[in-house]
Amino acid sequence: MVRGRRKNSPFGSRFVKPRVGAARSTVTEPGPVAPVPAPSVPRTEAVGELRPGHPLADAAMNDRLHAFEQGFRERFAQLVPVLKEVHALQHERDFQERAQRIVLDRLGYQLPEKALEDAWINDLDTRELYLHGTFELFDQVVNEYWAGRDDLVAEAESAIAYFLDCDFHEVDISPCSDGRLLGLRRFILRLPDLAVRVKSYAGAQFDIEEDVRHWTKRELLRFREGRPTTADVPSRYLKIAAYHYSGADPLHQGCAAHGNSERDAADGALHQLRAFRQAIENTYCCGASVDTLLIGVDTDTDAVKIHIPDGDTRMSLYRFVDSAALYRETQGLDEQSASLRVYQAIQDAIHQQGWGRGNGAPHEGMLRLISRLLLNNISQLEYVARYHGGHYADVGHRERVIIVGQEIEEMQVRNFAYFAHLETMEEGSDGIDVGVNKIFRKLNVERGLPVPVVIHYRYDRKVPGSRERVEARCRRIRRTIMERYRDLAEKGLIGCHMVIRDKRSGSRLEPLVA
Numbered sequence: 001m002v003r004g005r006r007k008n009s010p011f012g013s014r015f016v017k018p019r020v021g022a023a024r025s026t027v028t029e030p031g032p033v034a035p036v037p038a039p040s041v042p043r044t045e046a047v048g049e050l051r052p053g054h055p056l057a058d059a060a061m062n063d064r065l066h067a068f069e070q071g072f073r074e075r076f077a078q079l080v081p082v083l084k085e086v087h088a089l090q091h092e093r094d095f096q097e098r099a100q101r102i103v104l105d106r107l108g109y110q111l112p113e114k115a116l117e118d119a120w121i122n123d124l125d126t127r128e129l130y131l132h133g134t135f136e137l138f139d140q141v142v143n144e145y146w147a148g149r150d151d152l153v154a155e156a157e158s159a160i161a162y163f164l165d166c167d168f169h170e171v172d173i174s175p176c177s178d179g180r181l182l183g184l185r186r187f188i189l190r191l192p193d194l195a196v197r198v199k200s201y202a203g204a205q206f207d208i209e210e211d212v213r214h215w216t217k218r219e220l221l222r223f224r225e226g227r228p229t230t231a232d233v234p235s236r237y238l239k240i241a242a243y244h245y246s247g248a249d250p251l252h253q254g255c256a257a258h259g260n261s262e263r264d265a266a267d268g269a270l271h272q273l274r275a276f277r278q279a280i281e282n283t284y285c286c287g288a289s290v291d292t293l294l295i296g297v298d299t300d301t302d303a304v305k306i307h308i309p310d311g312d313t314r315m316s317l318y319r320f321v322d323s324a325a326l327y328r329e330t331q332g333l334d335e336q337s338a339s340l341r342v343y344q345a346i347q348d349a350i351h352q353q354g355w356g357r358g359n360g361a362p363h364e365g366m367l368r369l370i371s372r373l374l375l376n377n378i379s380q381l382e383y384v385a386r387y388h389g390g391h392y393a394d395v396g397h398r399e400r401v402i403i404v405g406q407e408i409e410e411m412q413v414r415n416f417a418y419f420a421h422l423e424t425m426e427e428g429s430d431g432i433d434v435g436v437n438k439i440f441r442k443l444n445v446e447r448g449l450p451v452p453v454v455i456h457y458r459y460d461r462k463v464p465g466s467r468e469r470v471e472a473r474c475r476r477i478r479r480t481i482m483e484r485y486r487d488l489a490e491k492g493l494i495g496c497h498m499v500i501r502d503k504r505s506g507s508r509l510e511p512l513v514a
């Protein structure tokens with residue numbers, strides 16, 4: 001049974017929320033235990049490009065997101081042409097003043113004086129100017145992000161209320177660090193910036209201990225402050241892991257951390273989710289547990305596969321709803337029939353037989369969240385169809401920077417940055433290695449362009465000494481990176497920009513001098 005209802009939603013104005021009845025299946029047998037090897041995980045076949053125009057898409061939100069994406073990209077697209085212009089002027093008489101004026105007018109920052117002064121000796125150091133310019137523009141887009149966005153807090157509060165309505169008091173997402181997933185929250189899943197926690201790790205191999213600590217912190221807040229629910233409310237903590245694959249070029253443009261194998265990427269993420277739940281259950285007794293959800297993203301189109309948990313909260317690589325198939329199937333329907341079909345697709349997945357068979361349906365809140373995510377993603381597919389011809393032109397890597405440290409929620413434009421969440425260099429070095437060695441050596445170094453690395457951490461101004469400790473940590477990580485990639489550092493082919501800021505949202509970046 002479905003009762004659609006509309007209300008103003010944090011997820012967009014055309015919100016249709018199917019309330020799913022307690023459709024618990026009576027199937028109790030476990031999945032088939034067959035002696036034959038499992039079939040390969042079904043891959044999404046490209047069935048022609050997605051066409052624009054879908055009854056469930058939020059066109060107004062798509063327009064806003066497109067304006068944001070365009071503005072962001074255009075700013076960075078200016079950098080190389082302007083630097084070329086500066087380069088061409090270096091032997092002119094009033095070079096320094098002219099160069100400064102051009103850069104200030106066109107890009108809004110000042111070139112480093114020393115680099116200009118020394119240009120007559122050994123020519124202009126364009127690698128240094130490229131790094132400097134990338135970092136200046138980076139700071140600009142982050143610092144400007146919050147201007148005039150007073151709606152962000154209200155949007156987040158509304159989303160948190162919605163999650164609670166689905167029985168979740170926390171939504172915590174770990175995607176792969178791959179830059180093509182950078183738009184996961186804002187674009188692909190259409191979730192508000194401040195309502196969900198996102199931490200990226202190479203291959204979605206998130207840090208279980210750290211997440212157990214975060215879970216504990218959330219429980220403490222519920223106990224002590226009743227935020228966002230009191231501890232006696234049986235709401236849950238939801239952990240989502242997002243792996244990725246390429247529908248168009250699965251052998252080359254998949255996940256670098258998993259050798260481009262979709263199956264390995266999905267399996268790796270699922271394994272991590274299971275281990276996290278096990279960790280919580282083993283560490284805290286008395287029914288402590290978490291809900292988990294596995295999502296696959298086709299980085300060519302932003303389509304998702306949502307793996308539906310069963311009544312025992314177990315997921316299977318074979319049981320999912322594919323949003324691209326759903327998009328095509330519902331495109332010609334009216335709005336009501338299309339949203340009903342979304343609900344039915346979830347039910348079909350739940351009741352499937354064979355390898356994907358599970359033990360009944362997940363709880364009602366989970367079903368509602370899944371249908372919400374599918375509907376949100378349909379808007380994103382419409383976006384990709386309308387503004388990118390149904391398929392991204394850059395199916396491969398096109399990242400401009402590597403971000404190391406803590407998440408920068410202002411950076412959510414696809415393929416803009418490779419993001420490696422990092423607490424300590426010892427634990428996080430694999431993630432940076434994938435970024436530098438597997439991605440940026442090919443992307444930048446082979447062309448003689450340096451690898452820009454932004455190191456970002458937050459401090460807590462309420463905690464004495466926190467800023468100093470975070471500053472010291474940034475410097476430590478910078479030293480380790482320059483040491484680790486010494487072959488690049490010696491040729492000026494890698495550069496680090498250290499930025500810290502207060503942990504409250506919307507605070508400005510405070511660059512540290514190296």
Ligand code: ZN
Nearest residue numbers: 176178255256
């Ligand atoms: Zn990946």
